[in-house]
Every structure is written in C-alpha cells, then in structure tokens.
Amino acid sequence: MEDRAIIQLDHVSKSFTVRSGIFGGRKHMQVIGDLSLSIGKGEVLCLVGESGCGKTTTGKLIVGLIRPTSGRILFEGKDIWSMHNEEFKNYRKAVQIIHQDPYSSLNPVHRVYNILSAPLFRHGIVKNRSEAEEKVLELLDRVDLTPPRDFIYKYPHQLSGGQRQRVAIARSLTLNPKFIVADEAVSMLDVSIRLSIIELLRRLKEEMNVTFLFITHDLAMAKYFGWEGRIAVMYLGRIVEIGPTPRVIENPLHPYTKALLMAIPEADPQVTRNKKPMQLRSLDIPSLLNLPPGCSFNPRCPFWIEGTCDREVPDMYEPEKNHYVSCFLFKGK
Amino acid sequence: MVKEILNIENLFVEYSNIRGKVKAVRGVNLKLYKGENLALIGESGSGKTTLGTAIIRLLPSSGYIKEGRIVYKGNGNEYDISKFNEKDLRQFRWKEIAMVFQSALNSFNPVLKVWDQIYDTAKAHGINNRSFVRERAISLLRYVQLDPERVINSYPHELSGGMRQRVLIAMSLLLEPKILILDEPTTALDILTQRNIIELLRIIKADMGLSMIFISHDLSLAAELADRVAVMYAGAIVELGSVEDIFYRPKHPYTLGLIKAVPTVTAGFRELYSIPGSPPDLINLSPGCKFSPRCEYKISACEKDEPTLVEVGPDHFVACIRHKEINNGR
C-alpha cells in the first residue's frame, strides 16, 4: 500500500497568522495539526467533516496551492516542495482540483473555448486553433455537454450551474491528471443535478483511472461516491477516524463519527425519526484560535475520560484491519 | 375533523424583470391545518420560497400577487391576507404568522443588541411593559437552550450561526403566533447543530401545537418533521400527500426521481438514479406538463395540457396523467 501511494502527507501542519493591524497582536490559528495520510493509486478517499474543520485546507495543501507550516507532502514518493522544476511541473499537471462554487471557478471574461484551451496551449498539447478546437470539443463531449458545438463559444454566465460545473470538470481533465481533488464539487447544485455530476465523476474515474480525494460535508454523498474506497473523518484539523467506507458507516468507532451518523437527517421518515441522537456535553465548537488541550473533541464527548482525554492527544489505533481511530477508548484494542 | 387555519386559493405570483414576467407561483391551492407540519419541497426556482413569502406578503418589490386569495382563519374570523393594507399587515405579521428566514446570519440588525430587537418586536405589537417582555424573552431563550443573560445582551455578530438561528426561533415564538413559516431553517448549519434545531422544532410542536410550514430543498428535513408534504416544480404543486405517501408511495415521476436521487447513510448501499436535464425557464413556459422534457414516462398527451391535481388516495393528490404507471421505486 505505502509504496503504491500517489499522495502522502507526512506529519503535515498548517497554521495561519491572524494579525490585527500593524501594532496588533499576532495569533496563530492551527488549521491542520500533524496530519499523516496516504492515498493509493486509483483509490477514492472521502474526506468528511463539518465546515471549518480543515478539509478544504487539506485539499489545497495536496494540490500545492499553499505550503505546509511543517511536514512533507509527497507525490509519488517525492516531497513536492523540494522538487526541481521539471518534476514540479509534472506534479502540477498530474494533480488537479474541482472547486465547490461553479460561479466563481470560471473566469467570467473568458469563453468556454478559452478556458479549456489555455492549459492545452501552455503545455504544448495542441499547436494551433483547429487542433485546440477539436480537443476542446472532445473534452466537452466527455463531460456530457452535448452537442459540444453549442457550448464551446459560450460565456460562463450563459450556462446553468450544472453546466458550469461540467466545464470546470472538463478543465481539470485537460492535462490528463492522475489525481483529482473534488472539493465539495456538488454541494452547491440542486438535488436533481447533483447526482448526475457524481455519476460523471464516477465514470471518469473508471475510464481514466484517476485517483480521487472527495472532500464533502455530506456523509451520505461520501458513502455513495466512495463505497469501494475509504472515508476519513476530520474534526478541527485532525483525522479522527479512517477506514474502508462500509466499515466506517456500519461500524463507526470514534465518538464524533458516531455522533455525526446518529445526527444526520435522512430522506426516509421511518429511519430518520427513529434516530437516537447522541447527547453531547456541549453544542459549541471550540475556536481554532483556542483549541482545547488533548483530544480536540473532549469538551463535547460524552465518553470523555477525565485526566486522559483533556491532557494527551490520542494516537491512531487500529482496532480492526485497516480501520484506524484516534480515541483513547480503543487504546490497546 | 381537523380545522384548517390557512387556505391558499388559486394563487399566482409573478416577478417582472427586464426579460419579462417570471411566473414564480402558478395556480397553487393549498390548505394548512391546525397543529400540522407541512413541508414545501422543491429545487431552486420551484417557487417554494416565493409561496412562503407571499403568505406574509413580503415579496421583493418586483414581485406581486397576480391572482388568488390567501385566507387566514383565526380568532373566529376569516381574513384575506392578499387584501390587507399596510397597517393590517403590520399588526398581522409575527402576531398571527411568524417567519424564520433562511439566512439567520443576516436576519438581525448588526448594530442593535438582541434585547433591543426583541423589545422592538414586542413594542410594535403594543406590548410596552419592559420587565414583562424581558421575562418572556429570557424564558424563551432558555427554552431554546441558550444562556439567556449572555445572549440577550449580545450583538448578533457575537453569536455563532446555530445560536443566531435559535435566537430567531425564540423570537418567532415571542407573540405566540398560530403559524410559523421556516425557510430552509437548517441549510447553512453543521450536522450536529442541524440535529439540535430539528429536536428543538419537535419540542416546540409538541408543546405549543402551532402549525408550521417548512420550506426546503432538502428531502430529509421533510422526512424528519413533516406531517404532509407538497412537492413543487416550476411554480406549481405536482404532488401533495402525507409524508408516508410521498416517501413510500410517490405517484409523480419528479417526486420519485428526487427520492431516488438522494443517497442515504443508514441503509446499505443502493444505486441511485439522476433526473436528466434542468428545470424550465419560468419566463417562457411551454404548454403541457412542465416536467415532461425531463420525464421518462412522457407520452405525447403530456405536452398538450398541464395536468391538474387529482386525488389518487386519501388526501394524496398528484398532477400527472400517468400516475397509475408510476410504481414505488424502493
């Protein structure tokens, strides 16, 4: 598994400095704390967590948009921030991102053709306009914007949300990527559109053998998209549980994962009305500027062990095969 | 016999913009019964929010009620809300029907403390006794599980999103309205906070027996809280029935499609199906069933006349000429 990994995070931390004016004090906001993770070739990993838990930051770290404060990010075994130019170029081409908001992910001043052909020209994939046009039509066809000639010279504002998201997906495919980070790629779309985009991503994964990091706050969507892969649950900048999707859903280990699964409202009246939500000790999420010591879930956790959970950060334990959890309840199991 | 408290009759709402008239709500007939939870489900542009805001006559300035009546039955009388003048409306709003809006974050005036906004509300309805209002506010805030002394003296920006939503819900109960309209009450919140709000709304329903209308794009909210569900598409109700009817015996292809497009967590893995195409343009509507371009059950008759709601079971209505062919997807 390790040596077939395409992306590895090795004790990665990221903090941002919050400053108030020239004379104001500086505060450190730790968004990611000591994150280690390995994603295998062709795998689907779903990163699940609530807003502000650091999942988007993790995505940005992996595609190299921001640098970690400490730790290393490895692409095919090499640290991306100590790569030489040529290697870094290859990494850039191989790792792409699909954003959440289809309204801000496409530059409003460019037509679809320009949006999709710019990377093709830049990386020498096409030489002239007719080649580019052909390739762009092919890409549009691949993301089901058919007939492609109806779309190639449109501006983003002339497209619907779902269509824009398809263009964004086509753009991420221009350089034949090996790895795609889909950051809440469907959460802003309508229910009926959402699933068709998910199906498109699933098809692309099969056809092009792309590895996916699927970032979402929606456990149900993660389960559907990543049934054959793994789920990682994130809370306040740390992964608290990671394992094969069916296991995490059917046998959640971490109290936070359990709380989420018991809380999630579902589109089935009988199921959802019979849920017995976990009684948390507190409703408030701690601020990233002022994280609690020990396990960051301890102030809310009903199973909290005084003197342990609020002192030390738990390690990753493996109570079942390939299913890891960071919680003292599983120490030694 | 359950008593109806609100009766929307043949309501048409339009917006005028540069391109033309947006037909946002088209011929809606809907009753709300005393003590029930009704969910309005639909995607963006389905007219659900327009319908909700039309009930308290708070449409944006470009919108207007073109036709129809909104009859409110309370205090032993009947009133047509669509005929109210500004003064009637002002006294009617919040006292009889309160509304919790989608964006709790922006629902409060940023420069006034929570207390001032609560007292403003009471004063607007003729309650001037400060200590009485304060006591009531404090008990309501406690009821929604907030620390009343701290919250009441806070500015809105000092509260988290979930807290603000709870303050707004507490404030909506201030004048003991008969109807509470909630527009996407949980959409912007985290899952654990969502659950908390849902539980709270359940308690409110049990304690106060008021009628609630939930407006949401999220089927799961309807599954959680609704007694009856109205599914809207392109400005019209396409299916209306009890929550069991809608979720387990849907008779409209759109309802069926929606249910089959939403993944669940608890039940094992199941394949989902997506609805092809996208919603119609509400300015240039074609005749016939508005869903027909996306419908797999479409026959040529679907494109001729728009189907009206017909009763297919006890209190279960559907607007589809092929409802007999549509079988439970589960």
Next chain:
Amino acid sequence: MKTREILRRIFWEPLVIISRDKAGLIGFIFLLFILLLSFIGPYFIKLDTEVKLDRIYQFPSREHILGTDNQGRDIFSQIVNGGRDVIIVAFLAALISTLIAVSLGSLSAYAGGFTDTVIMFITEIILTIPQFPLLAVLAAFVRLTNTTMLAFIIGFLGWPALARAIRSQVLSIKERDYIEAARVLDLGRAHIIFSEILPNMLSYIVISLIMAMTGAVYSQVGLIILGLVPFYGHNWGLMIQLAWTRGAIFYKGSIFYILSPIIAIALFQWSAVTFTRSLEGIFNPRLRAGE
C-alpha cells in the same frame, strides 16, 4: 469579413452598449463634442488675440457666438482653443496616477506580508495629507514652467486612493477559484496576471482613469486660478484667473466672459463622470453578449 467582424466588435458593440444607458449616452455625446471642439476646432477657429476697444463685453451675436471679453476679443475662439492644454495635462496626470496606483496596488496585494504593510502604510499617510495644499506648496517651490511638469506633479500625488482600491480589487480577484485553477494548471504568472486578473479589472481601471482625469482638472484649474502656475499660453483656467484678477467678475456685463470657461470645465467634468456609467457595460461580457 474578418475585418468587418473586428470593426464591429471594437466600434459598433460598445456604441450599442453605451446607447443603453441614457445618461451615459448623453455624457458620451458631450464628451465627444468637447474633445472634437478642443482638438480639431483650433484648426478651423483661430484664437482671437486682437484688442478691439470698441467691442468690449459684447453680448452674444451672430458674429461672436459667446460675446466678447474685456478687450473685445471673441470668447468662443478662446473656449475652442482653451481646452486642449487642460485636457492633455489632466490625461497625462491621470495616466501617471493610474500607472503608479495599478503597479503599487497590485504589487501590494500580490506580494502581501511586509511589502504590503509598508506600501499601504505609505499610501495611508499620503492619503491623509490634504492634496491641494500640498500641491500648492510644491508649486510654490518648484517653479512650474511647462504643462508636462504640472501633469507630473499632479500625477505623482494623485495615486494613493486609487492604489488602495486597486489593492482590494486584486485581493478579492486573487482569491477567486479560477485563479487557483489557473495556478494548479500551471498556466504561469504572466497568464494569471494578464489574462485572468487584468481583464476583470479593466473596466475599473478605465473608470478610475477617467475619474482621475476629473481630479486632475480640479487641481490644475485650482492652481491656475490661485496664480501658482504661471505658464504662458491660453486655457480655460487662465481665462477664469484673468477674469478674476482683473475684476471682471464684479462687472455685470462680463457674465458671458466669466461663465463660458466655467461652463466648459463643468461640462467636461460632468460628462466624463456620467460617461463612466456606460463603461462598465463595455467591458462586462455579461452585458456585451446581450443578456
């Protein structure tokens, strides 16, 4: 065919868009009129310098459209010939301010950190110093002898407010997802700046340039009226200054003499500001594509 297409896109489309906003169209027409009058007019109407003591302060007539001044010279010829220098100085000054503002503002936003802090601190300080007195004091030291010099001084002091605005614009565009996408696609810094960020700011920059021009007209004419710019020649500002210092203002019959340059300047300022309302549309593909 191809050239026709290009011509259509460069000239016809913008005109169609301008004509959509009524006020913007009026502004455009007046602005065009003033520019034509000031830059082409002088070839047809020569400046009347001949003193005609028998024709002092005449009211408008067929011979003198705007009447005559205190020495019997034709006012209309003075108006026609008095705009060019004012407009050129304003344009130069605005160009300089805008260039500085765009470079410093984008640099500040793009570099961030310490560079940003320093640039913004300097900007804030220059912004607090009242501009006109500073200009006046500087004008007293530096003996302004020609128009270019004046344009440079006005331009070098006029950038801070715009720089701050440009910075916040760049900051907001820089955070957009399409910029991230361009970085991940390795499209290169030049592409990001010139093809992704700049086109989105173009309308703002051009509008700012025009607003900076009106600002420069303000400072320039103000300095001339105070008598701080002793350069020779003839322009609208000088007309006002002469009318003022020679006491023409206090003579009832001089109304057309004093009013003409004031209206010329006011009209230029107003039509420029109003014209900017249409500009937004020209650069916005949403409006361009006719939605």
Next chain:
Amino acid sequence: MIRIKKLFSNYIFLRIIRAILTVFIVATLTFFIIRLMPGNPIEIYIGQLMSQYGMSFQDAKNQAAALFSIDLDAPLSKQYVIYMRNLLRGDFGVSFLSQGTPVALMISAYLPWTIFSVGISILISFTLGITLGMLAAYKRGSIFDHIMSTIAAILSAIPNYLIGILLLIIIGVQLGLIPVSAMRGTVSPGIKPGFTWIFIKDIFSHALLPIMTYVVSTVGGWTLSMKSSTLNTLGEDYVTVAKARGLPESRITFAYVGRNALLPLFTSLTMQMGFLMGGSALIESIFVYKGIGWALGASIAQRDYPVMQAVFLIITIAVIVANFIADLLYSKLDPRIKIGGE
C-alpha cells in the same frame, strides 16, 4: 505584559498612535522639503536678502535662521531636533512679511474660522445629503428620484471653486442680493466677539458664501452615496425580517435602514474633511474669507515661507484630528468595531 498587550489591541489607542505618527512624518517631510530641496525657501530667502537689501551672506543667513527658527550652522540632525522641539512648543517661527509676528499667533487667528465654516458646512451638507439620498432611495424610479439624482450628479461633478465663483457672480453681482465686498473677512470691524446675537449674525453673514459653496458642492455627493447605500441596505435580510416582525415603518427606516446605510459613508466623511480643508485655500481666496486657507493662498502668493510651512502643517494636523474624531464616531455607531481590546 497582559496590560500592554491589551493596550495594543485597543482601537482608540491604535488610532491615536497612528495619528501621532502621521503628524510626525508630515512634519519631518516638511522640514526636509524646506531644508533640503534644491531651490528651497531658505536659500531663496537668503538670496533675496542679499540681492534686494545688499546684505552680506552672513547677515542674511542669520536673519533667515531667526525667521525659520532654525540654526543654520548646526549639523542637519541637530537642526531637525531643534525644529521638532520648536514645533512641539508651538513655535513656528516668524512671518516674513508682517515682520515680527509669530506665525503661531497668525494661525490661531485664522484657523478657528476655517474650522467653523467647514464644520458647519459638513454638518449641513451631510444631514441634507443623507435625507435626500434616503428619500431618493425610498422613492426610487419616481420623478423626485430622477430629478434629485440628476441634480446631485451635476453638482458633485463641478469643482467647488467654480461653484463658489458662480455663486459670487449670480447672487452677488448679477442679482445683487448680497453685498459681496462688505462680506469679506470673517467678522465686521467693531463687533465684539461674544455670545451675542449681533456677533453670531455677523459671523454667519460673513461665512454665508463659503458655507453655501461647500454645501452646494458636496451635497450632491452625499445624496448619491446615501442613495446607493440605502438601496443596498434595503435589500438586506434583516430589513425583510424587521418587516416580517411587524415593526413600524419609521422604526425600520431609522434604526434598521438608516443607521446601517450610514456606516459606509463614514470613510467618505473623513476623505471629505481633508478635501474641504484643502480646498479652503481656493474658496477662502475667492471670497476673501480670512481663514487658514486664505492664509495659505496669501502666503504662497507672497512666498512667505514660514507661514506657508506652518499653515500647511496645521491644515494637515486638523485633517488628521478630524479623521480621528470621525473614526471614533464610527466605532461608536458600529458595534462590530471593538473598542477596548477583548
């Protein structure tokens, strides 16, 4: 340590520090302009004394040093220290032309009038502008809105000194409504300052034209900004919610729409103060209203460098102080700005 940290995150404290720093930098800049620029005033003055009065270089230099209160023989760093120390004491040197009059005395005679006229104008113009702007926003699309917006756009485009001249010509000369020449200066001779009707009437009649000019030239800008700000605020959710809560229209208009719409205008208010104080050089010169702006114009025209330098500095400081006050007011109106640290 904690107390210091708290102090440093205190909004007011930070603003004071910044204001002082700005004054310091401007003063330094002024010093170097006067002392170091090629053709700087001291050199020019020495040259003038030598050529016009036939003084020896040393005599001329001594006189220049006395006028500017700078010891010209000391090293530059020391000159700078002395200059700054004198500034702190309020010693700006002595006027060139009215020999022997301390500049500080002149300033104290001129400055109050400018603060008076500009202050009153801003008050009137701001109040009038926000009222008209809100009305236009509430009646958007109406004839009133169209007329108001057009007039506002025209007024705000015309340079204020041209408006001043126009008022002078139309009201003073053409219509002869106001005896312009009698209204020069800031107060009629022989009238005793005090809280008397005669005095107040007199100073207002002298300040009438400048105030009218400031108001007419700025009211359009306020109207337009307030209109667009109000339109934005009217679209905010909390206004809709306030309506849903059944609040009376008047309460919504003032406490919900008005107050929030006003907030973004405060940044423009600080800019406006600087602009008007700066522009007073022109307006006061036109009406011969003897305030600090007039003094600046006159000292520049006569190349009275010590006065010029001091007046410039004082105008800048006045603007900085005004900005500071506006900021304080703003932080009072907007609770999202933290006062007093945590």
